[in-house]
Amino acid sequence: MFDNLHRWLILRLAAVWLVLSVLIGGLVHYFGNARLDNHVVNMAETEAANYSAEFTTYLGFPSGQTLALLNRKIHDIFDRGNFIVVEFYDAGSNKIAEVVKPSAKAVETRLPKHTSDFARKGGVRRQKMMVGNETYLRVFVPINSRTGTKLGYMEGIYHAPEEIITQIKRQTLWSLILLVLVIFVTSLSLYPLIIRLNRKLIDYSHILAQANIGMLEVLGSAIAKRDSDTNIHNYRVTIYSVRLGEKLGLSNTAMQGLIKGAFLHDVGKIAITDSILLKSGKLTDEEFEIMKTHVRHGEDIVCSYDWLKDAVDVVRCHHEKFDGSGYLGGLTAEAIPLNARIFAVADVFDALTSRRPYKKPFSFDVSTGIIRESRGTHFDPAIADLFLEHAASFYEELCREDEGLLRGKLGACIRKYFG
Incomplete structure (x- = not known):
């Protein structure tokens, strides 16, 4: 059970780690790219502001002299x-001045063209463009x-510095790696905690299960005391059922x-008066x-407690017969629950x-003969045949055992199937 739990827990924690890594990693990547874009825009706008200041000065006093001064200053900045x-x-929209780097012509042919609307829109405009692995920004400054x-406007193409791009991408990558490691370590640290809590839960569940099983035995013993003054029938019939x-x-x-149904099959007899129940x-x-x-x-009793509800098939239907002649429902064939x-x-x-008080025990041969004759009427033929096939070994194991040994065998069955 614990091996299965460890495997289940490892798979679930790995799945959580993977999902969180993908989701949060995606957010880190998104915000990293947004940070990179903002950084490039800020650098481009800062540099563009230097050009705008010189151009504004020229537009205030346009002349051949100030134009020459403008060209000299923008070349220095450029x-x-x-x-x-x-x-x-x-x-x-008449061009006044222009500066172009030698590499620009090869790049410009690969950049997407913009429409005239780009320049006509108000405010500073930016358009990010990628050429291969290189980042460019088309800037319009009124x-x-x-x-x-x-008064005019400036338009330019900004080439984002590769070292800055690389640095920010590296920072984003390390942030992503650190995040994945943190999620992994957190998931790993949860493993022993969950195992410890699960062990405590199993301990509490075991205590509860023992209490429920104790209650099962008390109920069975109570009806046995009223009916035949012994638990031995309950023990034996339950073990027969388990073996089958x-x-x-x-x-x-x-x-x-x-097991629950077999042990409590006659629990409803608590409600029957002694004059009928004990009549010889x-x-x-x-x-x-x-x-x-x-x-x-009996059905009312077991249905009133959740832990006993799976016993209801046997308690309600243990007097039904395969041919429909039983009680209380007159069920037939497979309409009768398998456990019943x-x-x-x-x-x-x-x-x-x-x-019994009213009869001596029948021999094994007589008893199996009655079972054989009742297959298809009282009993499911397939189940009766399987029982008859193993009846001798069942009888040898259980029929002559005393109450103490039978209780021990039933305890072994309970430990096996109730953990």
């Missing part, structure tokens, strides 16, 4: 900066007077319901109708081979 193309236009009148269920390959969950002679028809209600009483069909064979066989 040589030291990262713009590869800078163009200056007056308010009528030049306005203090009154807001358009094992031969049928029932799941652990089904076996749990079978044959019951009258009226008394038998009252006796049959123990099935309904299993228990019916075990219950009748134990009743036949046991001493």
Whole structure:
């Protein structure tokens, strides 16, 4: 069980680590790219502001002398900066000055063209472009007077410095690696904590299971004391049912319901008066109708407690018969729950081979003969045949054991199927 838990937990923590790494890593990558874009824009706008200041000075006093001064100053800025193309236009979109780096012509042919709307829109405009692994920014800066009148504009292509791009990308990558490691370490640190908490939960569950099983035995003992003054029938019929269920390959969950139902099959007899329950002679028809209600009483009892609800199949249907002649529902064939069909064979066989106040025990041969004759009427033929195939070994194991040994065998069954 713990091996399965470890495997399950490792797979779940790995899945959580992977999902969180992808989701949060995606956010880190997104914000890293946004930071890179903002940094490039800020650098481009800062450099563009130097050009705008010189151009604004020229537009204030346009002349051949100030134009020559403008060209000299913008060449100085251009040589030291990262713009590869800078163009200056007056308010009528007439080009006044231009500076171009030798590499610009090869780059310009590969850049997407922009429409005239790019220059006509108000405010500073930017357009990011990629050429291979290189990042470029087309920038439009309007030049306005203090009154807001358009004096002209500057347009340029900014080449983002590769070292800056590389540095920011490296920082983003390290942030991503650190994040993935933090998530991994956090997931890893949760592993022993979850295991420890699970062990405590299993301990508490075991205590609760023991309490439930103790309650099961108390209920079974209470009805046994009223009915036959011994637990031995409950022990034996439950173990017969378990052995038959094992031969049928029932799941652990089904076996749990079978054990509970077999041990509490007659719990409804608590509601039957002593005058009927303990009567040594044959019951009258009226008394038998009252006796049959123990099935309904038993169903009410086990359904009132969640842990016992899987016992209801046996408690409600253990007197049903394969041909529909049983009670209370008159169910037939596979309409009768499987656990009830299993228990019916075990219950009748134990009743036949046991001493009762009103009868001596039948021999093994007589008892198996009655089971064989009742296949298809009282019993499911397939289950009856399987029981008869192993009846000798079941009988040898259980029929002559005393109450203490039978209780020990039942305890082993409970440990096996209830953990």
